[in-house]
Ligand SMILES: Nc1ncnc2c1ncn2[C@@H]1O[C@H](COP(=O)(O)OP(=O)(O)OP(=O)(O)O)[C@@H](O)[C@H]1O
């Protein structure tokens with residue numbers, strides 16, 4: 001940690017910033033100060049106003065009141081472009097860059113190297129390759145961005161902003177879809193920028209990361225500034241209290257509770273199930289009331305396994321059985337008919353239907369499962385929506401609000417609710433707590449346990465090993481698109497999982513592009 | 514390896530040409546080829562502009578009316594007011610630029626669907642041309658006969674006319690603009706996602722204005738070319754050309770929802786339509802409406818093809834992880 005106790009001169013000063021959406025006061029008289037060369041965490045619950053603050057500062061949203069000074073001079077950017085021109089580069093929470101353009105075009109859009117007005121394609125590709133190499137990412141930059149995984153896309157977005165950041169770099173939840181290794185690379189880049197005097201604003205829900213890299217913390221709650229502290233003098237408990245405004249009910253790391261649970265008989269079994277070039281054949285039996293965790297590095301085949309199980313991808317070998325009877329899972333429809341549910345990783349882009357209300361988004365999968373001939377009555381819909389809004393603490397608790405107007409974390413909760421509402425036999429959750437704040441995080445883990453107690457089988461993917469260990473009865477470790485190990489009972493702990501992943505590492509090097 | 518849509522368009526064109534040649538031995542000649550370019554010159558020019566609009570995620574329904582308006586404006590200015598043709602051309606192109614810019618500005622500022630705005634533009638331009646004149650006005654200016662006499666003679670008797678050359682130049686310039694400039698990259702970006710493009714710091718508003726401006730100016734140029742072709746100005750000319758050009762763009766492999774496509778594909782799309790028309794002329798017994806029917810079938814096939822390819826791309830699901838050295 002840097003010597004943060006000596007406050008340098010202010011680089012970016014926000015004073016009295018307010019912003020309302022209709023009657024909703026998203027920001028009220030917020031002050032924020034970023035100093036030269038510091039990494040500054042901006043924290044708060046889902047819906048606290050972090051993203052809104054960033055957008056108001058960078059001119060994406062017009063602000064109602066308040067001033068912003070950059071290096072002492074007042075600035076009022078009126079668009080993302082104006083902010084970049086002033087030296088403030090941002091990775092917005094929802095930005096996914098453009099799937100249809102090449103990686104290189106995405107990195108240099110609007111600032112491509114040109115000669116006589118023509119883009120120097122070869123030069124641009126060379127620079128793009130170099131830029132990504134700084135992030136230890138070695139890919140063909142001429143390919144469309146959409147051909148690469150979400151994590152790669154996210155790194156590209158970060159690389160673009162880093163390359164543009166002249167004075168201030170703002171990262172809104174950049175690490176949500178990254179693995180440990182990429183996070184470390186990102187942190188190294190952030191430290192390098194800070195050493196050059198650039199101020200970095202970092203939004204995240206991973207408190208470990210805050211303590212690892214940030215010099216200073218600003219906390220928002222319900223659109224108000226709660227306080228600014230140096231990281232060194234703010235204990236974690238105190239930080240959580242600032243964020244939530246209450247103590248966090250302690251629920252973490254109770255392995256004992258998970259072990260004591262009764263596990264029922266097998267409800268779904270996959271034998272030699274696999275697809276060539278996608279995931280090597282695996283055996284997987286899921287029991288009622290059991291949580292099976294899938295652990296592994298990015299691209300190790302976790303999500304691919306989930307997609308095979310859910311029929312989103314067709315297996316070309318092996319067999320599947322549900323309740324002892326052989327079944328064919330040719331499409332997600334088949335899977336839903338057999339009582340499977342799947343909350344995918346890319347739910348931010350694929351899952352939500354922005355113009356529909358929270359209620360409509362929640363009942364969507366349930367309605368699809370029941371078929372069009374048995375519509376849910378409005379009263380039933382309202383009841384279901386309100387139940388999940390309360391259970392997952394979705395804010396604001398208004399079922400009739402279009403989901404597109406919710407904060408990122410609250411959108412995630414709605415999608416989780418959509419699949420929980422179908423009361424499936426087997427639920428596959430890919431990164432269920434991504435982008436969700438500490439308070440709700442604990443709630444979701446508690447909910448996962450509760451669901452199992454009711455006889456549901458769960459297959460959960462998570463990059464957070466602590467979390468997997470907390471709720472899994474069994475953990476399957478993947479590496480290079482095959483299942484390499486299985487840990488059960490006492491053996492389930494973080495160091496064993498890491499050891500299993502590392503044991504695979506000494507073998508083949510991750511080579512497939 | 515998957516074939517890009519434009520390759521499929523090229524194959525359709527080549528196969529079509531080969532079939533015609535088999536049936537009519539003297540089909541494969543520079544004369545037929547040159548006429549194909551001349552007869553479809555105006556369509557090639559508007560369709561180039563339409564390609565930009567569609568790739569950016571929009572649509573421009575006003576182009577047919579703008580062509581009609583242009584022919585009437587040019588004819589009246591030259592014949593009635595005695596304006597020198599080149600001055601009339603400059604004036605109409607400026608007017609078209611302003612018209613396109615206004616449509617683009619309305620689309621951006623009021624966040625209106627391009628379909629509605631350009632539909633209004635279509636009625637406006639057509640109405641205005643009726644207001645100026647309802648009759649066909651022949652153009653007799655010397656420039657017109659000079660231009661129509663000009664041609665590059667090809668071996669085998671073909672005549673590459675001035676308007677065909679203008680069209681090829683527009684297509685070439687359009688291809689360079691779309692594929693090799695920042696402007697072109699921004700056009701694709703807009704078609705990918707307007708919101709993301711704005712967050713990436715691209716001036717979405719001015720891009721929208723410039724794209725519709727380009728489309729209208731090219732429609733104006735197509736109108737001038739059309740007036741060379743017919744040597745007249747008539748308010749009912751080029752009715753429905755907006756649909757022909759949209760068809761050419763889509764058959765050329767451009768995604769109707771934006772984000773993907775090429776100018777060369779559009780030229781091939783135009784030539785395929787021309788080819789069908791030429792076949793019908795050669796045959797002599799078929800009704801010329803068959804052009805529309807075959808175009809319709811092709812359009813349908815191409816849209817189905819695009820959907821299928823999108824479906825395949827989506828099913829491919831989580832994609833390359835990239836090589837992450839650990
Ligand atoms: N465009 C919008 N229109 C209306 N309300 C909005 C809009 N954007 C955000 N809000 C509301 O403003 C509040 C603050 O949202 P914001 O996105 O800033 O939260 P956040 O702190 O970034 O949360 P998260 O951690 O979930 O990303 C929320 O209540 C949200 O519903």
Ligand SMILES: [Mg+2]
Pocket residue numbers: 050051052093172407408409
């Ligand atoms: Mg946010």
